[in-house]
Structure formats: structure tokens, C-alpha cells
Amino acid sequence: MKTLDILSLGQESYIVGIHTDNVALKRRLLDMGLTPKTKVTLSRIAPLGDPIEVCLRGYCLTLRKDDAKCVEIE
Amino acid sequence: MGQNLNVLLVGNQNCGKSTLFNALTGSDQYVGNWPGVTVDKITGRIKHENITINDLPGLYSLSPYSPEEIVTREAILNSSDDDVILNIVDAAHIERSLSLTVELFSFNKKMVIALNMMDVAKANHIQIDAKELEKQLGCKVVTISASNDSDFSELIQAIKNAKQVKSNLIYQEEVINNNLNLIKDHLKIDNQSSYFIALSLLQNDSVFKTKYRDETLLSLIIRARTNIEQEYKIDTDELLAKLRYDFIANIVNKAVTFSQTTQNISRKIDAIVTNKYLAIPIFLAVIFVVYYLAVTTIGTWGTDYANDVIFGTYATDAANSLLESIEAPQWLSSLVVDGIIGGVGAVLGFVPQMIVLFMLLSMLEQSGYMNRVAFVLDRIFRSFGLSGRSFIPMIISSGCAVPAIMATKSIENINERRITVMTSHFVPCSAKLPIITMILAAFFNGAAWVAPFVYVLTFCSIIITALLLKKASAFKEAVSPFVIELPDYHMPKLKNTLRTTYNRCKSFVTKAGTIIFATVVLIWFLSSFNFTSNGFAMVDVSDSILAAIGGAIAFIFIPLGFYSWEATVAIVTGLLAKENVVGTMSVLLGLGEVAEDDAGLSMALHNVFTSEVAVLAFLAFNLFSTPCIAALGAMRRQLNSSKLFLFSVAYLLSFAYLLALSIYQIGGLILGVVSFNIFTVVNIILLLGLFYLLVRPENKNKLEPSIKVKVIS
Secondary structure, rough: OOOOOOOOOOEEEEEEOOOOOOOHHHHHHHHHOOOOOEEEEEEEEEOOOEEEEEOOOEEEEOOOOOHHHOOOEO | OOOOOEEEEEOOOOOHHHHHHHHHHHOEEEEEEEEOOOEEEEEEOOOOOEEEEEEEEOOOOOOOOHHHHHOOOOOHHHHOOOOOOEEEEEHHHHHHHHHHHHHHHHOOEEEEEEEEHHHHHOOOOOOOOOOHHHHOOOEEEEEEEOOOOOHHHHHHHHHHOOOOOOOOOOOHHHHHHHHHHHHHHHHOOOOOOOOHHHHHHHOOOOOHHHOOOHHHHHHHHHHHHHHHHHHHHOOOHHHHHHHHHHHHHHHHHHHHEEEOOOOOHHHHHHHHHOOOOOOHHHHHHHHHHHHHHHHHHHHHHHHHHHHHHEEEEEEHHHHHHHHHOOOOOOHHHHHHHHHHHHHHHHHOOHHHHHHHHHHHHHHHHHOOOHHHHHHHHHHHHHHHHHHHHHHHHHHHHOOOHHHHHHHHHHHHHHHHHHHHHHHHHHHHOOOOOOOOOOOOOOHHOOOHHHHHHHHHHHHHHHHHHHHHHHHHHHHHHHOOOEHHHHOOOOOOHHHHHHHHHHHHHHHHHHHHHHHHHEEEEHHHHHEEEEEEEEEEEOOOOOOOHHHHHHHHHHHHHHHHOOOHHHHHHHHHHHOOOHHHHHHHHHHHOOOOOOOOOOOHHHHHHHHHOOHHHHHHHHHHHHHOOOOOOHHHHHHHHHOOOOOHHHHHHHHHHHHHHHHHHHHHHHHHHHHHOOOHHHHHHHHHHHHHHHHHHHOOOOOOOOOOOOOOOOOOO
16 A cells, blocks of 8 residues: 655655544544545655655645555555 | 624634734734633624624634634534624635635534635735635625735625525535434434534544434444445545535636646745755754844843843832831831832743743744744654744743743644643753852862753753653643644734734733742741741741741751751742842851852852762752742643642652752762662662653553533533
8 A cells, every 4th residue: 555655755646545543633634635536746855854745735734754654645 | 883793703724814803803802711721712802893703713624633623613503693603714725725614614604704815816826706706605705815904894794794604515415415414303403503513423523422422323323424435435534525625626616717836935935944954054043043032132131121120129219218208117118129029020020021032933923934843843852742843942941931931832732832831941041050150169160061961961851851741641632633734924913923922921920920929929928037036027037937947848858968958948949039049048058148159158058068969969959840930830821720730840849859869869879979878779769660651651542532621501
């Protein structure tokens, strides 16, 4: 399974689904628009390698790599 | 003017909500607290209108997982049918902004949309047809520029004429709608917002599940989700979010045109500010400027002026001459000058420095830079339960812990804020430096290793305390996951800056001021009076009640290597202000007021402390136990919980005691000045206990955070 954290800088992909038992995190990711078939681009990596920033739906979102691991991509 | 109208202001973070609120209400504001949570409750009134506005916390969704979200939901659910939701939508990020809007629709309330930042959207080549948006959403849309407009009459008119929106706009698919109706019918609640409750329950909403707990309902939810998942072959939560965003994408398609996407100015600034090599130097430079202005120059000048000139000279002189002219007894002049003026000065003296610091922080917050700090430094700080933003209070604390603790307000995450409150004052402030100088001169001949030794202790105290607290359940309150947006950079607004600074200073004076004032007066009383042969009267500090108490409890410090009522009293007066430690020591040792490196004082100290490890233990206890009373007052205010505050005081006393004990017993044993004794054993056991607390596995079972919020109904 490919996940959001493995994208390299500037790389695009499409979201497949969110897989986590952490209901708060899942709901948050969905509410921020990380829904199936959404196009995401990795736009920035923090100076220390984590967190990362992804762009989707005309805006950009930062999240930790651990949390990005829950997001399955194509 | 008619009946009073209640407006609930709801929007994302950084959408210009506070700016609009300030523009609409002016200075007619009231800051309070929502019951049970540390979320500010801000209400205001629109000038010349009978309209009350409730500024609800900035949020991205209405899930039940953070105090901000729950507070907002409760406020809407408990509002009356005539109340109006005013939803601010950020035109520059319209797609994501509308997600909250359509969630708000499900409350079935009267609603108006204020489309803000049209100028930013235009600069980003986004054209929005507000009329089309209004038609598609079925809700009045008013375009505004919260930061530039001065006339909001169209918006106010729209609020007065607000109409109820349609709640079931999005989920019209039969399977979903039928199941939602089943849940709704089962609930049998006569509430305008029953659709929202049903929709939340379908998403396993923990708050409503607890509220409407019954077996039939739970099985109904499970059946509904199974039905939906069989029909659509996708998880219910994912489906609902997807349908919502599909609905929005459809509207955006009709009402919004994006011309070529050039990199906007914020992205260009970010390319530098969050750059791999430049980010940390830039951050350090920003910290330096804040420190320079608040601690090295303007802020400290102001505070010194207030303490030395206003309270130290003018107020004292005026009171003295007034008291002399009425021939007041000595106890009365002492009460007024040392007790009351000293107490008020202890509170107000900090305000000039706070003004400078809060203005700078407010500008950094508004500009959007603080969000970048979190992004850049998250990696380093999160393992200690702190955030990049914790760094600022710690640096400020080297000047004074009081503004530092008040500055933690800018840390959003409540757990990180609390841990920062409890650790930042470990950094020795300027008032603690004379104690170090005194001991350096008396015992170590100015040895160069003492200062680094103190900073190593500081560093260890912060890390150990942060790691311990991170695992404590009181510091595991539910917070929004670290999934955040880096907002566009904004030019800070002077009006917002002044407003925030005023509110924060006021909260320090009113909330922290009382406890500071009371303690100053109490310690003044204890150190000035005692029973004498002539009855209860004023005495020198060495004959006071405080000295008697000091003598009675001095034995506590025997394991730390010193048994001296003078040192004990000095520790207590250090609570008022740490610079008192030196003064008290010299007065009690019969030297009067002398400089901290006075040769006579150095000699006298050798009679109190028999070894160097003992004096280091005394130093450590003074530096790392509870900070001065003003900082404690600030802590009480920022923790916003008596229980947590008492815990902090107890923790800090125990921590400093253990630290001092280890320096004397184990340090002394290693250096061969202290022999092995019963306290060495106790010390080792306590250290092993601490070590266990540090390495014990964290309880990770708690996947669903529970939030205790008093539901007002």
C-alpha cells in the first residue's frame, strides 16, 4: 500500500482512502478534504524532514509524516 | 430598534473572523470563558444596533474532537430559533472554507455568509460570482473586506433579514436520507437541529452517542452504516465527506473561475521563511528581535521605571508624606508602603513589559508567522510534548518569567501550553542572577563552571519535567490533530494588536493580580509582626512570625545539607521576588543591606553553609522550586484550574527538593564530602522512581479522546 508520506517533493497522486483507528485524525483528514479520488501534491518538507505540506483543492495543508502514513494513495 | 438579535460568528481560523468582530463591535466587548474548557468566550455588541455577536472559536469542522469544536456546536444547539449564524468564508480558499459552511447548513438555522478577502482572491486570480454562489447555496451571501471596510450596513441588513437555510442540501441519495430519517425519528427530539444530530450520530459522534445512549439507537446506527456501505462499497465517513466535497466542487465550478495559477506572494515568502537552510536562522533572528525589544530594551525600561520610579519613588514618597502629615502609626505606614504599594507594584510593574511583548506576539500571530514556527520546529519539540512556539516563552523567561508565562497564550495546543507554563520559568530570570552572584563570590571565587552548571541544570529540569508531564493524563486533553493550514501572510492590524494586548494585560491584572497582591500582603504581615513583651507589635524581620516559622521548619532542609532558619526565611521571602533572597540573607545575618558579592556577606555565609555542595543545593532549590509569587499568579491564570495549579506547586517543590538532595547527597558522596547515610538511600530510591516514571510506556490505548464539557441546556 502506498501512503502519502512517501511522495517526493513536487510529486502528485490521488487519494484512495484513510486507514486509521484514530477516529479524531480520520475525521479531521476527511474534513480537510482528503477524500477518495482527490488530487494531492507534495509541496514542501520542513527543514528537519518532518512535517510535510501537501496541496489539494486549491489550498495547502501541513501534517506529520506519522499521520500521513494513514492516507493511502494510488 | 426592535428585539435584541443574537448572532453566532463562525469561521475557519485565519479567515478574518477576529478582524470582522473588532470592526463590528469596536470596544464594546466582553471576554469570558466557556464553562469547563479553556476557550475564550468573547461577546460584543454592534454599535447603534440591538445586535449581540458571539465570536466562536476558529475551526475547520464540527466534529466532536476538540474543545473549540464542542463549544461551537453547543453554542449553536443551545441558541434560540431566531438567532443567526454568520459564517465567514475565506474567498481565497473557498473550496475548503465552504466545507464548514455546508456542515453549518445541517443545523437548519437562519444563516448569512460573509464572503471575506475578495481582494486576496482577486490577487490570486480567483473570480467569484457571489450572486451565483447565493443561488446555489440558497443562503444570503454578502461580500466584505473585514480589514478595509468601515461600512457594514449591507451585512447588518442581511443579518436582520436572515432566512432559514435548507439542512438536507447534500445528502439527497435515497439510502442515506432514509437512514438519517430513521435515526431522526427514533431520537424524537423537538429541536430545529435534529438533522445535525442525526447526521453526527451516523458518523459515530461520541458526544451525542453518550447523550442519547440507548441500545436501539446504537444498533440503528450500525445497521444504517452497514446499509450505506453495502450500497456504495465505501466507508460511511469517507462517503459523507466525499459527497460534501463533491457538492462543493459542483458549486465552485459554477460560481468560481480560476485563471492561471501563479505562485502567490505568501508562497514566495514561504520559500524563504521555511527554507531548509534559512528557516532556523530566521527563527532565531525573530526571537532575538522580540527578546531585544521586550527584555533588553523598551519592555524592561518600562518595567524598571514603573517599579523604581512610579511605585518605588513617587507612590512611596507621596504615601510617606501623607502618612507623616496625619501622624499615622508605624504599622499603618508600613502596611501602606510595604504591603499595599508593594503589592500593587508587584502586579502593575510587569504591565509595561507585557505590553511590549504581547504587541510583538500579537503581530507575529496575525502575520501568520507563528504557524510557520510550528511547522519548522515541530520535529524537535514534539518529542518533549512541547511545540516550536514554546521556545519564545523560554527565551523571554531569562528576562522575567511573568510575561513569559503570559506569552504561552499564543500556544494553541492546550497540553503544550500547560507544559510550557510549568517549565519555562526554570530558565533563570534576571532576579535570580544575584543569588548566583552571591554564592559565586562567597564559595567559588567566581569560578567559570558555575554558570554553565546552572544552565545544564535548567536544561535537564525542562526536559525531565516536560517528559514527565507529557505522560500524565492531565496533560493529555483532546486537541485537534496536527493537521493544519499554513495561512497566507497578512499585514498585522494595529487595532487587533491593541485589542489583544489590552485583553491579555487585563486578564493578567484581574486574574493573576489578586493572588499576587494577597500573598505580598500576607508575607509582609508575617515578616513585620510578632508577639512581644508589649503584646502584638511590629518587629524586625529577625524577630518576626516568619522567623519563628523559619526556625520551626528549617529541619526540612537538613537532608539538603543546611540547617538554618536564615536560609529558610530567605527561601520564603524569595517567593515574593527572587532578588529578596540576597537581601534577606544579609539582613538576617546582621549585615544590613549589602551588595550580593560583599566580603562580609561571603564570610557570614560560610557559617550557614558548611560545604560547597550544600550551598549548591540551596542555590538549586531557590532557582528550580516555585518561581516568585507574580509568576505563580501568572501560572494560576494560564493553567486556569486550581487543581492543576496546586499540582504544579507541589510538583515544583518536590522536583527542586529532589534535585537539591541529589546535589548534596550524591554529589557530596562522589566528591567525598558527605558520607553514606540514610538519606543517600532515600535519594537513590527517589531517583529510581523518577527514572521509572520517565521510561514507563505511554498509555496508547486511548484512541478516542474524551472531552469533558459541561453541556448547558
